[in-house]
Amino acid sequence: MKHLVVIRHHLTTDGLCFIRLLRIFLVIIWLCLLWSAFSDTAQAGPQRLPDYVGSAQCQECHQDAYESWKVSHHALAWTTPDAANILGDFNQSSFEHLGVMTRFSKGKGIHYIETDGPDGALTKYPVAGVAGIEPLQQYLLETEPGKLQSFDVVWDVEKQRWYHLYPEQELYGGNGLHWTGPYKNWNARCAECHATGFEKNYAPANRSYASTQSEIGVGCEACHGPGEAHNIWADPDLIYDADDWQGVSQVGLTMDFNRGVEATIQQCASCHARREPYTDGNPLPGTPFHDAYRLSTLREGLYHPDGQILDEVYVYGSFLQSKMYAKGVGCIDCHNAHAADLKADGNTVCTQCHSPAGNSNFPSLKLANYDDPSHHFHETGSAGAQCKSCHMIERTYMGIDGRRDHSFRVPRPDLSVRLRTPNACSDCHSDKTATWAAEQVAEWYPDGSHTTPHFAETLAPARVNAAAEVEGLIGMATYGGLPGIVRASALELLIQIDDPSIAERTALLLDDSDAMVRSAAVRLQRGVRDSVAVQRLAPLLEDSSRTVRMAAAREFLTISAVRLPPSLNSTLQMARSEWQQSLAAKTDFPETHIIIAGVGLATRQFDAALAAFQEVVTQDPQYVAAWTMMVRIHAALGDRNAALGVVDSAIKANPSDVSLSLLRADLLQ
Template identity: 60%
Template sequence: MPFLVEFRRTLRCAAVALAAVASGASAQTAATPDYVGSETCTACHLEETKDWSTSHHAKAWTPPTAENILGDFEDASFEHKGVTTRFFRDGDVFMIETDGPDGEMTEYPVAGVIGITPLQQYILETAPGKFQSFDVVWDTEERQWYHLYPDQDLPASNGLHWTGPYKNWNARCAECHATGFEKNFDPATKSYASTQTEIGVGCESCHGPGSTHNAMAKEGFKTLLAPEGGLSSYGFTVDLELGGETLIQQCAGCHSRREPFEDGNPLPGTPFHDAYRLSTLRTNLYHPDGQVLDEVYVYGSFVQSKMYAKGVTCNNCHDAHTAELEAEGNAVCTQCHSEAGNPDFASLPLKTYDDPSHHFHAEGTEGAQCKSCHMIERDYMGVDGRRDHSFRVPRPDLTLTTRAPNACNDCHKDKTARWASEAAERWYPNSAHRVPHFSSAIAAARTDLRNNTENLIGIAEHTELPGIVRATALEMLTPAANPEIATRLEPLLADPDPMVRANAIAVQRGAPETERSVRLVGLLADPVKSVRIAAARNFLGMRIARLPDRMNRDLQNATTEWQQTLLAKADFPETQMVLAGIGLTTRNMPAALGAFGDAVALDPQLTQAWVMMVRIHAALDDRDMAIETIDAAIAANPESVELSLMRVDLLQ
């Protein structure tokens, strides 16, 4: 097929391949308004500006001034794993001396400030335009320096060192701490020329660029815009007055664990699944029942909740400009969960919740707080408590079978899960919540997939379950996919939920290739970008002589979109691994070797990339290069048994 020939050609060099599609990466059009900055909004929106100005959003990224910096820079020091970091001032400049990318002690001016409480982190510039988030941070409550990863020894040679790719501010952080951010990474020179309209999460991060709105305001809004023009009636790219999914997805862009598709901030109003791929409930991120494990932020939890299913939105609980809760304590919950109820959510039972007859704890205690039972808290970044937004009913009985935590034992750490389960059963003997739960199947499949495929299939087909749960089951099923499973789950390719459709695509790898192409070809023109990209990925490597012209155009367009997402993440080791996989699939070994090489240059601890390079060199009968590569791999990973054994095999 012509598109596959072109894909193979462009993959000869990953950097060239990515640069080739750069010209098509921008989503803006001539009609898109320009960013004007938050200061422009102040004159007309005084109260909103006042509320926003001290919020965590406004302080997400600030200049390194004496007013903004809270840490001790009076020649303070902090020692970690043999490295003594010094914090001091050179005149008016705040300085940090620490180990740089080569391991040598280096003095860096603080280039930016991240956050205000409960911790504050600092940005350092390690090369022109390349910014890194530093690992030693300031605890604003205890007023002391501490290391984000106290148990880890991360020398400069480690990909997880503060100068490495996973701590790069341009690539990993700035998008959600700035307004109108564009990363502008050059794959050829490995350099950044990032720009933003303003640092911090400004008005236009949520409302969209404001030049058209500003021009309309100067005219007194004499004429409002027609909706079909692509802007709201007041000239914005997103109409937050619509609420619902429009508002939730605008918040979700930053408050989620996801893979970005674009080079920087998506244009506000871009549907979430057109800009990102939301992570499923993966083993390293979530417990089997969907409770938070790693730092997954909010959206992946919230979409599991009954509140989300019933139409609750972020601003039902949080003020849009201060980002604080709308009420204190249990009052934020009892605005709906009470005898009076809330007419906006008519399905709620009208009964007393904020009472010992419901929570069985003494009034005024921590156990009587709604959040203690329904929003467990976990600390991330050492001191930053984040609450699970799935609003689940405590299920200590599931802890016994899945080992997922429960809210009861969060507080009663000296008691067992069985004790908590028996207490809950006494309190709620006829509870409708103590029923079979999807977590039992997911927990079992995590350790024994082959004998639990039927249960995962049942989860995927269960339309009453949240889409993220069903998508998780589909993702887990992919390695076990066979013709029978692929055929049975074919209807999910038309599911209303884009996460389900996208994850159902990979399951079709179990189908014969001719059937797979027929089933997937229509999804190349799916209305949702994440689904189109998933379809394009799964067409790669198919042996198809010809498609009808329209379908071939759809395939080319979806493949180009996929290439553009790779361009946006060319500085990610993960992206280079994908490019290497494409090279292997298309039998382009130079491209595969180049991408694997770029991956280990970014993260020397990616042993699987080293292993694949050695195998490719060996397959090409280049034994000397294979030995040279394995020696470099062992030098970077001296404790790897796998690499040492591989070297022994090469020398035999």
């Protein structure tokens, strides 16, 4: 019995020691594992962006969406030059334009276009790519290794004929607007919105391209983002950790459509907008619009003064003016994103909301029967009874491509009477006057929109004489009830007026909620003392929008040397670097070198300004303003011979330009 007690004692004691040792051992292991994890994290590389994998990878899990997409205009935005994709007549057909005979042929599976090249000589080019599917199809030609140009003679799919996009323009090799010129370059001007994962890769030193893309055509990843991480997330046999990836959602995609309507609209707008890009190619899907582009305002030549579309402005700028946008309507409320068509036919796409039943997603809608003669005053089923006929005027671009205005405006023939703007009524009733149309609208809707003021009544005269409309323009800019694009347009017109009080009266707009307004308000601060400008603009160097940060950085070039705190100087350099990077991404644009030349002039670096203007005229010999500035700089520096040499070169490139001849005569006096 005693032995049993002793044995039990040892077992108990030893067991307690063992347990204590085990606990210590487990703690040590836990600490080691913790250190190992910490060490691995510390030594691991930074999060990386996922790679593009191609739309074919999406098919297995998203069959319905894939089937809708693969026959869409998005998928067919850029295709290979195969017989299955080429719709034009290449059976020894020809087309003559202004004395230039273009011939279309094929042989051994290759399609050819013989036409005038950059030097004017007839050259036979193999078709390098196909753009679009209907209503027209355009062909891409490689004039230098890697350099693709959009050919101007295109195929009318409906009428089965060749036609020229610019029949009134007499364009020959050496002209910037010729099909071989910089404005028709596919790499710079078009490819970004016809490809997925596109990188331009332009080399300014030899003016060459080494462009790449993950996929030609607008693929799944053009909107959703590169799919590598998403594929891992979707594979049950793989371990997915969102922390391994940079800028992705919980499902591994950079664009998260659950972020809301505004994010979705901005993703669509990245291509469906008239804008200036900041990057070398496609921004990563999900990038906020104003971090990747500067949207064009309602400028003369692009929009009518009432905001209706004039030039090819690609939807976003007009949609921002609409009440639908203000109420939270988004692109995919009307459009099927994968098929790239409307969600319903005819008026049905509108009556899914505009009806007696309404739509619970938009509770402020007035419930009424809009698809009825009591509203549209036209025979049911007629063209005039279509919602789009009155509220989405159509304009034709590229000869035959009809595009509709997305501002969804109420027809205002009364503005046509006063301001000569177009109106939907006169589009159909071309045999009637705008006065007749205005009287009809007034009769149908005696208390309608035609009785309310419109910003066009200020914008139209301001385009002619902004100084006479200062009060109206400031009123437009500061009235929060107007769309941001309209307010920013008013601010742009105020920039040309030399009145220091404008800076004071618009300073509050530097804190506006709209990035376009903040950006436009920046330049108006040139009218204040440098110290005040620094105080007001410094916060914008850290604005949430790249558009605003770069606008502020540009303005610091016009501010005299002021000693800045180290922290502010660092912020300025970061914002200025963003601006410089955006310029570097567009050195194949003549317009970019105009900006660089302006910086050279502002900083009195005249050699740099001359070099930039020289690059402008090298890319576009018809850019007369650049030639003129070079002449004036040389003359101002006292180098008359250099000035004469430049003006002679300018006249040789532009023999019919009278202003250059007059400039030369001035130099000889």
